[in-house]
Amino acid sequence: MANFKLIYQKFLNLANAVEELSEFPTLDPVEQKMLALLSKYWSDKQKITVVEAMHMTTEISTSTIFRYLKKLRQKGYIELVVDEMDNRVKYVSATAQTDSYFNKMGKLMLKASS
């Protein structure tokens, strides 16, 4: 039997999944906050290790940050670069997708302010 409420809910979820195909993978507020914090280091050309990233803010616990780092890596926003001298040290670095994400955000901000 047709239940239009269920069909509509499914449609919304399907629409979200379809939109992910063309857009950047969606970021939740915590992921956005983490990217913003990391971008501070990246814009200063500073290298940030995973351990440093886990302590970059007191607002989010270290275990949560670690979990979100993994999520951001899965979504292609960050990559881990192994230190040339010490294999145990890994740096959190931005990807091309992150750059285009920030570019798009910048353009949208300009558009909104004009």
Add this chain to the structure above:
Amino acid sequence: MHQFFNHARNSALCIAGVALGWVLFFKLNAYVFSYFEKTEFVSLVFIPAGLRLVSVLLFDELGVLGLFFGSLITSPSFSTNINEAILISLVSALNPYLAVHITRRLLKVDHLLTQLSAKELVLMGLFSSLFNCLSHHFYFEFANLRASWADCENMFIGDIFGIGIILTLFVICLKLIRKCSVQPVEQKSNQI
């Protein structure tokens, strides 16, 4: 009793909508992509494959019924061999249903599709195309119809392109709807 009739009417609407959608997309495909047609059953671009996936994801069994009636109407052997037309339509309609259910179970996507992401959707599309071309191939072999692995390959490619085109159209439609729904707000703010 009234509720039952209401449900029955809604179900009939869904089935008719999917069937009509199938017929329209099938005709459009035959018109626009006739160049890519390999045999009467196989085309290198087959946009109804996308509708098949979307309708099964949204309407489940009702989608299967709609697809069955739609593919029965458009079946090339409908007027000459009705049994063959029914069997091919059944294969065509049941395929995406089985493919989507198996993929949903494997990828742990719930019935409401809340955990569905782009990656899972792409995998569903791939699996659905693979399932479709293989089952058609085995049916053609079983029914002693002309069946070759090259046709099976072409059907797979056609389904992939079809799903890609439908999902792209879906994205464009969503963007247009969003743009249209935002415009009045902008106009309002200009007025203020």
